[in-house]
Amino acid sequence: MNKIYLDHNATTPIDPYVLGKMLPYYKDIFGNASSAHGFGQEAMKGIDWAREQIAELFGCKLKEIIFSSGATESNNLVLRGLLMSFRYAKKDNWDKKFHIITSAIEHPAILEPCKELEKEGLAEITIVGINDRGFVDLEEIKKEIKENTILVSIMYVNNEIGTIQPIKEIGKIIERINAERAKKNPKFAAFDRVYFHTDAAQATHYCDMKVKNLGVDFMTISGHKIYGPKGIGATYIKEGSPIRAVTFGGHQEYNIRPGTYNVAQIVGLGAAVELINNTKENAKINKRIEELRDKLTEELQKKIPDTFINGVMDNRVPANLNISFKNAEGESMMLMLDMEEIAVSTGSACASGSLAPSYVLLALGLSPEICHASLRISLGKFTTEKEINYVIKILPGIIAKLRKISPYK
């Protein structure tokens, strides 16, 4: 048996088709895409093609897509770029603190820049919780929106428990609030709005990505979560939404994201999205992943007593399973699986370098013991039934061994 990779929420292997599309841009098509000569223009054609693929996926205009180095940069651009454009909009705004709402289960690429803006005294941050099923509460978000709220940023799919957040519904709430603001204010304009961002890095392969359906003003995607290369992402910025650059330099990407075009990576992102745009084939792939995931879930529950699923299984992306085995510790399970050449991840503190267990699992209301006993097993499109059968065969023995060592029975 070859090595078994079941950590697709962390990253995905690059699809051979994607790699094939990228390689010419590492060899012959090396021009600077900003150059007006033939070398440059050939490279720019690759970028244009990639942008078309993403515009198709999002159902948006070409100029509404800004390439970045990945989801972290995209998220930072939206959070800081929007806030800065509000600050620069009016002289009075320099003394104002703007309000941003986000959730307790966001990726650090949202939570940390929010903390930073708060530390700098530029923003006040409200963090909404989730229920024990794994979802944010619409009423809570609505309740938290106030006069100085400029942004709501809620992830589309959580990276640890895979739950799909009610983005369309939040989009509708924000649309209604903006309509009310417009009714009250005859001069209602860009800097009177509440904006809506979603980090869709974990959703791209599985969920509706049409920005009009979602009602988002900003959206983040990442290449390496969708069988594309690492170090590339894109930000959707709805036309007319104010974003000020956070890095400064050349004129690339309408001055919003300067820097020489990373052509091969951009083409790779485009190719990964092109595969998703083949909706019929992609739906088939996702269905197969889901069937394997469900088989794994059922068999583990059947074979291993005291097993708990973290977060509900409905409204969860097909790839993700987050499961706890009482009285077995996550890092130990992960290492024992690794010895069998099976790669998974865990929400136990012990594996993370910090001492606290996963804040996402804690936000679900789980006890620290259950958080420490968790494994995240995430499947991908190259996962085979044979591999899943092997995990089903191996894991019960590992749990039994660890429970034997444990003082609790």
Added chain:
Amino acid sequence: MNYSDILMDHFKNPRNQGEIKDANGVGNVGNPICGDMMKIYIKVEKDKDGDDYIKDVKFQTLGCAAAIASSSMLTEMVKGMKVKDALKITREQVAEKLGGLPKEKIHCSVLANEGFKKAIAQYHGEDIEKSAEEKEIEEAHC
């Protein structure tokens, strides 16, 4: 995680794992918040000099590889030792014997020593209620 080969060997094949039914000292330590829980069982008898010695020692651990391996290593080190000498073993010595521990894992190795000391204390009939100092150590683990 950068674990040494020695540590991984103790994790894969823990020594002295289990419980002693007729133990005359048991040390129960850990903190569920940290995720590491440990029980050390000892069987103390007199040696030919008439001193107390560790005739047998066993452990049960719910925790990460560092916690399991340090309990395994500690039990291996103290087994057969005079109690007064065994008490001198520090967690640094256990960590060293394991080929070192990653910095963020040092707190996991504290437990084995604490558990062992607590088992000895119980053998001596000392109050095994949590002392203030011990509580502090537990909090420090997290």
